[in-house]
Amino acid sequence: xxxxxxxxxxxxxxxxxxxxSPVTGDVNNIRLLEDLGAGAVVLPSIFEExxxxxNRLIDGLTTxxxxxxxxxxxxxxxxxxxxxxxxxxxxxxxxxxxxVDIPIxxxxxGITDHGWVNYAREIEQAGADALELNIYFxxxxxxxxxxxxxxxxxxxxxxxxxxVKIPVAIKLSPYFSAVGHMACQLVEAGADGLVLxxxxxxxxxDLTRLTLSPxxxxxxxxxxxxxxxxxxxxxxxVHASLAASTGVESADExxxxxxxxxxxxxTSSALLRHGAGHMKVLLDGxxxxxxxxxxxTLDRLRGRLSQRNIADPTAFERANYxxxxxxxxxxxVGAS
Numbered sequence: 522x523x524x525x526x527x528x529x530x531x532x533x534x535x536x537x538x539x540x541x542s543p544v545t546g547d548v549n550n551i552r553l554l555e556d557l558g559a560g561a562v563v564l565p566s567i568f569e570e571x572x573x574x575x576n577r578l579i580d581g582l583t584t585x586x587x588x589x590x591x592x593x594x595x596x597x598x599x600x601x602x603x604x605x606x607x608x609x610x611x612x613x614x615x616x617x618x619x620x621v622d623i624p625i626x627x628x629x630x631g632i633t634d635h636g637w638v639n640y641a642r643e644i645e646q647a648g649a650d651a652l653e654l655n656i657y658f659x660x661x662x663x664x665x666x667x668x669x670x671x672x673x674x675x676x677x678x679x680x681x682x683x684x685v686k687i688p689v690a691i692k693l694s695p696y697f698s699a700v701g702h703m704a705c706q707l708v709e710a711g712a713d714g715l716v717l718x719x720x721x722x723x724x725x726x727d728l729t730r731l732t733l734s735p736x737x738x739x740x741x742x743x744x745x746x747x748x749x750x751x752x753x754x755x756x757x758x759v760h761a762s763l764a765a766s767t768g769v770e771s772a773d774e775x776x777x778x779x780x781x782x783x784x785x786x787x788t789s790s791a792l793l794r795h796g797a798g799h800m801k802v803l804l805d806g807x808x809x810x811x812x813x814x815x816x817x818t819l820d821r822l823r824g825r826l827s828q829r830n831i832a833d834p835t836a837f838e839r840a841n842y843x844x845x846x847x848x849x850x851x852x853x854v855g856a857s
Contacts, residue, residue: 522808523818526560528762528785529651529688529713531624533560536779536819537803540766540789541565541628541653550797551617551625557797558804560785561624564617566655567610569631572640607640614647624650626690629681632658637677638684651688654681655719658694667698674703675710682711690714690764694721695747704751704759714762715755716787717748739790744768749781753837756782756827770794772806779819782827 524535539545539554539562546565554562610627617625627649629637644652656677660670674693682689689711695718697703704715720740727734745768752765762785765778769788778786791799816822824830828837 522811524560524807526784526819526823528561528764529626529690530762531561531650531688533624533785534558535560535804536783536785537775537800537807538563538626538764538785538787539792539797539800540787541655542789542793544789544792544797546613548613548616548620552620553797554800555621555623557800559623559800561626561650562617562621563626563628563653563787564610564613564649566628566630567607567640569629569633569637572607572631572637611643611647614644614649618648618650626651626653628653628655630655630657631677632656632673633677638680641681641684645685645687649687651690651713652681652685653690653692653716654678655692656694657719657721659721671697671703671706675706678707678710678712688713690716690762692716692719692766694719695751696721700751701754701758704755708759708761712761714764714784715759716764716766717751717755718767720744720767739794740768740770741790742768742770742774745774745777749777750837752778752783753781753827756824757829769803772803772810775803775807776810776822779823780826782824784823 526533526536528536528538535558537558537560539551539559541563543565544550545554545562551562614625614627625648627644627647629641629644629652631637641652654677656674658670658673660667674691678689678691691707691712691714693700693703693707693715707715722735722737724733724735726732748765748767752763755763763783764785764787765781765783766787766789768774768790769778769786770791775786775788788800788803791803795802811817811822828834
């Protein structure tokens with residue numbers, strides 16, 4: 522059975538990728554993930570704040586006027602609160618590239634292009650095969666128009682693309698007013714791939730302490746539908762690789778994303794929940810499904826249920842919305 526696929530112009534042995542998470546921050550795990558069938562690994566993100574910290578930008582802020590406002594020091598994170606040192610991150614890339622044959626994708630997380638460009642070059646020099654830009658930006662300013670938010674994404678992408686030669690994917694949010702148009706703009710600006718989607722980690726409220734609780738909720742299979750929709754809508758209509766990310770708990774989600782048209786499928790939460798060994802569970806499930814249908818290559822599967830390939834393309838649009846509601850209302854009260 523041939524599971525080889527292309528992503529960002531790279532040849533992969535399978536469409537399954539280990540997404541950015543603490544699991545991929547250990548070289549031994551990366552080696553294990555390769556053995557278990559991962560086509561590539563996305564390293565944990567290095568954050569803009571960490572790069573700025575190394576460049577002493579935060580130190581400059583915290584030492585300005587401390588004689589008068591010493592309490593202001595508590596507003597800034599201590600060096601120990603940064604889990605990944607930028608130098609060590611580059612060393613991790615170098616070690617990972619040395620010990621495995623699958624592509625290593627580095628990840629940059631931030632909201633501006635400050636400090637990213639030079640570090641992107643260093644990531645490339647360390648041996649990364651590709652770079653994923655994770656622009657984690659919540660436009661909380663009420664006077665910030667949507668066009669400026671879009672411009673920020675495009676400016677960061679263009680700056681990084683000018684700095685490196687390796688492929689660049691961008692992990693975007695589903696909250697743009699016109700996701701499809703934004704996807705096209707990113708591709709025109711040079712994105713080699715789109716990762717759908719970035720999950721924003723909204724805070725909860727602790728009712729006992731009356732404080733915000735920034736706890737991490739791992740994704741579940743129930744969250745697959747929004748990225749599934751947009752993968753299906755964009756498949757074959759943008760000239761860039763499509764990576765599906767969110768809710769990949771079992772082989773079922775992998776298969777659904779491939780049917781919708783994803784080139785690759787990323788999983789992070791399932792690996793955090795079950796360990797790196799879960800990669801084999803996903804791969805075996807995919808192989809079993811293909812074998813049962815006598816499908817020898819992914820070409821027979823990928824995109825069969827994308828919008829451009831199904832008999833009724835409106836099933837992804839308003840007509841489907843109406844049918845779903847009518848089908849629900851048609852059920853007798855109390856029926857399961």
